[in-house]
Amino acid sequence: MTAIHSYSLCLLGFGNVNRALVQLLANREQELLARGIRCRITGVASRRLGWIADANGLDIGLFIGSLPVTSQSFSPALRQTSNVRDWLRAANADVLFEATSLNVENGEPAVDHIRAALEHGAHAITANKGPIVHAYAELRDLATARKKRFLFESTVMDGIPIFSVFRENLPALRVNGFRGILNSTTNVILGEMERGLSFEAALAKARELGVAETDAANDLEGWDAAVKVAALVIVVMGENLRLSQVQRQGISQLQGEEVRAAQAAGTPYKLVCRAKRTSNGVEAKVAPERVPLSDPLAWVAGTSSIVYFETDIFPGLGITEENPGLYATAYGMLADFVKAVETFPRE
Secondary structure, three states, X not given: OOOOEEEEEEEEOOOHXXXXXXXXXXXXXXXXXXXXXXXXXXXXXXXXXXXXXXXXXXXXXXXXXXXXXXHHHOOHHHOOOOOHHHHHHHHOOOEEEEOOOOOOOOOOOHHHHHHHHHHHOOEXXXXXXXXXXXXXXXXXXXXXXXOOOEEOHHHOHHHOOHHXXXXXXXXXXXXXXXXXXXXXXXXXXXXXXXXXXXXXXXXXXXXXXXXXXXXXXXXXXXXXXXXXXXXXXXXXXXXXXXXXXXXXXXXXXXXXXXXXXHHHOOOOEEEEEEEEEEOOEEEEEEEXXXXXXXXXXXXXXXXXXXXXXXXXXXXXXXEEEOOOOOOHHHHHHHXXXXXXXXXXXXX
């Protein structure tokens, strides 16, 4: 029989990703038990909720029910901590799921959240790209020293295992470059502009569909895509690229007429991400490009993503994700959780 080990989970940030993760953990309870994994949520924290911790386990029904969760959903005794380190300690955390908002400037406070988790003795799993770009080597080495995992599959392409494909399944492969479409918001907006909407109307439609944030500047100005490019360069290509080294141009200057003219000419606009090794290091770029219909990138529509890697063994290695659903990013975090506790099982 499979030995069952229990793990205390802490959720930092309680937006769409971690809410979907809670539901997914409940839905996959039997599959996790079959792998010897039992879990309970002992901590949840966000700007709205504050720091909630109960080492005995919180009522999961609060998180997957139809009623909104507020700080008042929890007794005052569970709201005594006021910082991440005390919170992790009070929750007796084994795993931190970090899903706070991206800070492109320095990755904080997510970097400190992950550092605190690893120092506490918990695995750190994040959907936030900032810590990779701004502190990957430090956090990787800290995780190794503490015999824990720092994992982040949900940061690029919604949990498709890009990083682990190279790290675990293609050892000693040299990646010389890549190109792709990695931002779904701009892809949706360009598609709506091709169908006749102005830029402003297309952005409003993307917000209506739940694809674009109220403040969509990170997407529109290419920051989200640039951070993903930097993350892939740092982890997959093994190069220490700074975010400022990624040439960046967004789509906010494109007009509906030129987008429709490009489509009519058979060269639709896409926000293309690129990186390649050169004799002077890695060159990286994010910019709108007119892509010929002979290129697979031209056919990537809606919230789909694609990336092609050029390696020394495989000239073209492509990964495509077609219109991911609500649970895709949360699944990436769930898969990282399983990987972490199976790498370092309880003794």
